[in-house]
Amino acid sequence: MADTNPIKQFEVHELVPFEAFGLNLAFTNSSFFMVLTTVLTIVLFSLAMSSRALVPNRSQSVAEIIYGFVADMLRSSAGAEGLRFFPFVFTLFIFILVANMLGMFPYFPAPGAHSFTVTSHLIVTVALAMLVWLTVIIYGVFKNGPKFLKLFVPSGVPIYILPFVTLIEVISFISRPISHSVRLFANMLAGHILLKVFAGFIVMLGAGLGAGGYLLGIFPFAMTLGLTALEFLVAFLQAYVFAVLTCIYLSDALHPGH
Amino acid sequence: MSRKDESQRDPSISDLDSLQQRIEARREKYRPKQDKAPASAWSLGMRYGSEFFGGVLVGGALGLVLDYFAGISPWGLMAGTMFGFAAGTLNVVRAAREIGSESQDE
Numbered sequence: 001m002a003d004t005n006p007i008k009q010f011e012v013h014e015l016v017p018f019e020a021f022g023l024n025l026a027f028t029n030s031s032f033f034m035v036l037t038t039v040l041t042i043v044l045f046s047l048a049m050s051s052r053a054l055v056p057n058r059s060q061s062v063a064e065i066i067y068g069f070v071a072d073m074l075r076s077s078a079g080a081e082g083l084r085f086f087p088f089v090f091t092l093f094i095f096i097l098v099a100n101m102l103g104m105f106p107y108f109p110a111p112g113a114h115s116f117t118v119t120s121h122l123i124v125t126v127a128l129a130m131l132v133w134l135t136v137i138i139y140g141v142f143k144n145g146p147k148f149l150k151l152f153v154p155s156g157v158p159i160y161i162l163p164f165v166t167l168i169e170v171i172s173f174i175s176r177p178i179s180h181s182v183r184l185f186a187n188m189l190a191g192h193i194l195l196k197v198f199a200g201f202i203v204m205l206g207a208g209l210g211a212g213g214y215l216l217g218i219f220p221f222a223m224t225l226g227l228t229a230l231e232f233l234v235a236f237l238q239a240y241v242f243a244v245l246t247c248i249y250l251s252d253a254l255h256p257g258h
Numbered sequence: 259m260s261r262k263d264e265s266q267r268d269p270s271i272s273d274l275d276s277l278q279q280r281i282e283a284r285r286e287k288y289r290p291k292q293d294k295a296p297a298s299a300w301s302l303g304m305r306y307g308s309e310f311f312g313g314v315l316v317g318g319a320l321g322l323v324l325d326y327f328a329g330i331s332p333w334g335l336m337a338g339t340m341f342g343f344a345a346g347t348l349n350v351v352r353a354a355r356e357i358g359s360e361s362q363d364e
Contacts, residue, residue: 164341171320171345172352175312179349182308187301237301248356 004200006193010120030124033116037099066094073244078251085250088135092128093243100188100235104228119238120188122181129181132246140253151256180245187238191231198224302357309349317342 014026048059056064070090074082096119102108103117118124140148152169153162201220205213321338325331 167341168345168348171317171342172313172348174320175309175316175342175345175349178312178315179305179308182312183304186308187304234301241301241305 004196004203006196006200009114009116009192009196010189012121029116030118030121033099033102033118034124037095037102037118040102041094041098070243073240074247074250077244077247078254081254082247082250085135085247089243089246089250092132092246093239096128096184096242097236097239100239101232103188103192104232104235117188117192119184120192122185125181125185126177128184128242129177132180132249133177136249136253139250140256143253144256148253148256151252176249180242180249184238184242187234191227191234195224195227195231198227305353305357306350309353310346313344313346313349314339314342317345 012028012030014028015032016027018025018027045063048063051057051060053060067090070093071083071086074086074089078085099118103115103120105115108115140151144150152166152173154165154169157165198220202214202217202224205217205220207213209216317338317340318335319338320342321334321336324334324338328334
């Protein structure tokens with residue numbers, strides 16, 4: 001009977017053991033998929049843009065549409081000034097999108113021979129969210145100086161509740177990277193577990209009931225089919241949501257006075 | 259696109275402009291009624307949930323830190339959780355306002 005453990009797909013195992021300064025810095029299948037995501041993005045975009053035609057062909061159109069999509073997103077939530085963050089937001093969006101899409105391969109000719117979704121690990125999404133959060137703080141302080149603290153002091157609040165409101169604003173600000181990262185991580189994790197559980201039902205029915213079980217297996221198979229389509233939507237949607245929230249947070253760094 | 263004489267710059271620019279207008283018009287025509295991908299209920303709930311959860315978690319953690327350094331256990335945790343609750347609610351209200359304004363634009 002095939003392995004139907006729905007959690008197994010998230011296992012991280014070492015491919016190239018490496019240790020330095022007492023830390024385990026092995027190259028894992030997670031690192032492999034991150035490198036693959038980056039290389040694939042660079043190669044695909046280079047290929048798509050290689051003709052540099054005024055009238056784009058199909059692949060160049062796709063690249064230009066993605067470019068325009070992210071630029072519009074950034075412009076609408078952070079203003080024209082926000083476009084200086086375009087490379088940052090574009091990189092985040094593409095990295096998450098390609099990593100999510102790579103995770104949708106049911107089988108992958110990779111070490112360990114199973115697909116792996118980088119963004120279904122909290123440590124990866126936390127690293128991305130902290131990157132955004134620290135960028136907001138560092139750039140906000142660098143650009144606005146002490147005026148950046150206005151972010152925590154909303155205008156038009158009576159003085160006697162101002163300390164409480166400020167405290168709540170500070171907590172709300174600190175909680176940003178948590179909600180930012182947990183959302184992406186939980187969506188990917190839950191979606192992939194659900195897929196694997198329903199796919200596992202097919203195998204279990206077949207192994208348990210023989211030929212009749214395989215006939216019954218049509219139902220979980222239909223479910224898996226539908227869920228796969230849904231997961232593609234989620235993979236895109238979560239990359240989009242992550243990028244939109246990044247834009248909104250970056251706009252706070254640019255205009256802290258609300 | 260036919261290549262025009264290089265010396266006649268103005269006509270070619272107006273050509274480009276009209277081409278741009280035609281492209282926009284066609285885009286408008288084929289634009290789906292609902293531009294944004296339909297936010298599934300699951301992702302919406304996930305969004306509100308994580309916003310609220312983050313607020314309470316950070317508030318409680320700050321309270322615990324205060325307890326540890328000021329030695330006023332359990333009051334820091336209690337007050338921190340309360341403030342975290344308020345911050346979580348604020349987060350949810352903000353998220354709801356964002357989502358509301360997004361759907362109003364359409």
